[in-house]
Amino acid sequence: xxxxxxxxxxxxxxxxxxxxxxxxxxxxxxxxxxxxxxxxxxxxxxxxxxxxxxxxxxxxxxxxxxxxxxxxxxxxxxxxxxxxxxxxxxxxxxxxxxxxxxxxxxxxxxxxxxxxxxxxxxxxxxxxxxxxxxxxxxxxxxxxxxxxxxxxxxxxxxxxxxxxxxxxxxxxxxxxxxxxxxxxxxxxxxxxxxxxxxxxxxxxxxxxxxxxxxxxxxxxxxxxxxxxxxxxxxxxxxxxxxxxxxxxxxxxxxxxxxxxxx
Amino acid sequence: xxxxxxxxxxxxxxxxxxxxxxxxxxxxxxxxxxxxxxxxxxxxxxxxxxxxxxxxxxxxxxxxxxxxxxxxxxxxxxxxxxxxxxxxxxxxxxxxxxxxxxxxxxxxxxxxxxxxxxxxxxxxxxxxxxxxxxxxxxxxxxxxxxxxxxxxxxxxxxxxxxxxx
Numbered sequence: 382x383x384x385x386x387x388x389x390x391x392x393x394x395x396x397x398x399x400x401x402x403x404x405x406x407x408x409x410x411x412x413x414x415x416x417x418x419x420x421x422x423x424x425x426x427x428x429x430x431x432x433x434x435x436x437x438x439x440x441x442x443x444x445x446x447x448x449x450x451x452x453x454x455x456x457x458x459x460x461x462x463x464x465x466x467x468x469x470x471x472x473x474x475x476x477x478x479x480x481x482x483x484x485x486x487x488x489x490x491x492x493x494x495x496x497x498x499x500x501x502x503x504x505x506x507x508x509x510x511x512x513x514x515x516x517x518x519x520x521x522x523x524x525x526x527x528x529x530x531x532x533x534x535x536x537x538x539x540x541x542x543x544x545x546x547x548x549x550x551x552x553x554x555x556x557x558x559x560x561x562x563x564x565x566x567x568x569x570x571x572x573x574x575x576x577x578x579x580x581x582x583x584x585x586x587x588x589x590x591x592x593x594x595x596x597x598x599x600x601x602x603x604x605x606x607x608x609x610x611x612x613x614x615x616x617x618x619x620x621x622x623x624x625x626x627x628x629x630x631x632x633x634x635x636x637x638x639x640x641x642x643x
Numbered sequence: 644x645x646x647x648x649x650x651x652x653x654x655x656x657x658x659x660x661x662x663x664x665x666x667x668x669x670x671x672x673x674x675x676x677x678x679x680x681x682x683x684x685x686x687x688x689x690x691x692x693x694x695x696x697x698x699x700x701x702x703x704x705x706x707x708x709x710x711x712x713x714x715x716x717x718x719x720x721x722x723x724x725x726x727x728x729x730x731x732x733x734x735x736x737x738x739x740x741x742x743x744x745x746x747x748x749x750x751x752x753x754x755x756x757x758x759x760x761x762x763x764x765x766x767x768x769x770x771x772x773x774x775x776x777x778x779x780x781x782x783x784x785x786x787x788x789x790x791x792x793x794x795x796x797x798x799x800x801x802x803x804x805x806x807x808x
Contacts, residue, residue, distance in 0.1 A: 489665035490709035492756050493672050493776045494767075497709035499661075527709065534709045541772075542765040562767070562775040564671045624668070 465628050468517035476519055479593065480634035482506060484514075486626045487532065496540035496560065498523075498626060503531045511637035513592050514629050520621040521545065521585060521596040522629050524637075533631075537623050538598060539564050546588035547598055552576040555586055558598055558617055566599055568615035575613065577604045583617050590638030649684070649696050656680055657703040672779050674787040677704050677715070678752055679745060681722055683792045686741040687799050697722040714759045718752035738792055745788045749781035 425432060469483060482502055490497035502508050514522045514535045523543065526536040536543055539560040547568060548555045554575030556568040568583060581601040587594030597620055605614035656677050664673040677700045685693035701716030708715060736743070757772055 488661040488707065491660035491664065491673065491675070491704070492708065492710060492753075493780050494753060494756055494760065494772060495709060499709065541767040542760075562771050624665075 462628070465517070469628060469630055471517070476515075476593075476632075478634075479632050481515075481630040482508070482633050484533075484629055484631055486629065490534070494541070494562070496523075496537040496543075496564070496623070497526070497534050498537065499532050499534050500629060500631070501532055502631065503529050503533045505530050507633055508533045508631055509636075511591065513596065513632045513635055513637075515596060515632060516621045516626065516629050518620065519596050520619075521592070521598050522621050522623065522626065524591070525631065535629070538619060538621075539566060539623055545592055545598060546586045547583050548586040549575075549577060549601070550582040550584050551578075552581070555588070556612075556615065558583060566617040566619055568601070568617050569612060571613040571615050573608065573611070573613055577601060577613060577615055579604065592637075593632065593635050646692070646695065649692060650699065652680070653677070653696060653700045653703055657700070657707050660704065661707045669783075670779070672776070672783050674783045675749065675752060675780065676787065677701075678719065678748055679784050679788045679791055681719060682741055682745050682748060683788060683795045685722055686737070686744065687792065687795045694723050710756055711759055711763070714756055715752075717759075718755040719748075721748065721751055738789070741788060741792050742785050745784050746781050749784045750777060753777045753780060 466483070484500035484502040486498045487501045488499040490499075500514075508525055508528050510525055510528055512525045514525060516522050521538055523535045523537040523540070525533050527534040537560070538545060538558065541560050541562055543558075543560040545558045546555070547558045552575060554571055554577060556571040558566050558568050560566060566583075571577060579601055583598040583601060585592040585594055585596040585598060599617040599619040601615055602618045603616040607614070660673075660676050664676060667673070681693060681697050681700050684696060697719050698716060701719040704715035704719075705712040753772075753776065757767070757769060760767065
């Protein structure tokens, strides 16, 4: 008690100022360090109520962001779907003499040996085996090969079992486009004297009655020039994005006519 | 793991095979996930469960794929038969046995499909199919099998006991 009063008195007359200065100089860095370390905790304590409000607000905003992101994704998907349907409508208009039924691709055959996709229309919707399936730009996708009540399987043109009578739009050279295990198309039985060049468009010829004429199949990407062979070997790139099909049109008005020899 | 987990898992795998995996095909190939899963199950968990799950997997796959129903079931049938013949040896073989089994089964599974497609009247060269599809698919199946086998081993309680014992 006495010492306290003494120090108070000495401080009052200024005798302790040098001691105070030294102690401030030595201790102030530690004090700043401790204060900065403790500040966040002090803020939390001081603003405990605010933090609670902010947390609630943050959660609400986060949930709102999630909702909006989901909404954006849905709208994008809807816009993409609408664009696809508009493009398919162009196809429908271009082939106005035919009737179509729009269908969504719902599954793909898991076997690596086949190229099949399942669509969400079937016997109940009037789908029959042999009906051609197209996508945007009147591009041939394949043929209905198996029909169930509520769904059907489409054999893609790239399937090893697919064969389509075709011709080249530019030179009218005829042949048959067949699929293969390499997922590519090749045009076979093309006359050696036929004019074929890369970039030529391959369309259905309608010969044989299995497909209507003038459906686009693909573009020529390679031509072999081996004169010793009876026919030219032509590789064709399908124009339809067969690995990314989502919506297709089934040509319901076309009845395949299997023409047999007389 | 038990049938309670196995059955929903098989349904999920069957649906994944026709919906998700085709989106991630590499060079047009996807693994036979059901086959790989059942092989891993067979080697890790043994005959009792695999004997029941293999036919169920075959039926489920047959219901969702484009091949005639029953093709997948026939393709998976040796899983049960081979286990009956070489049951304990297969389990003792571990990962090596699983890989060997996956290769053999990949060939068998795909040749069964080829045979059925041929009977249906589909054209297609078996040699070309073997070189371009079946051999690469077998390799893809092995690549998928290795991590799946590890996961299944970790998830299997009695296997964990073996590991930590």
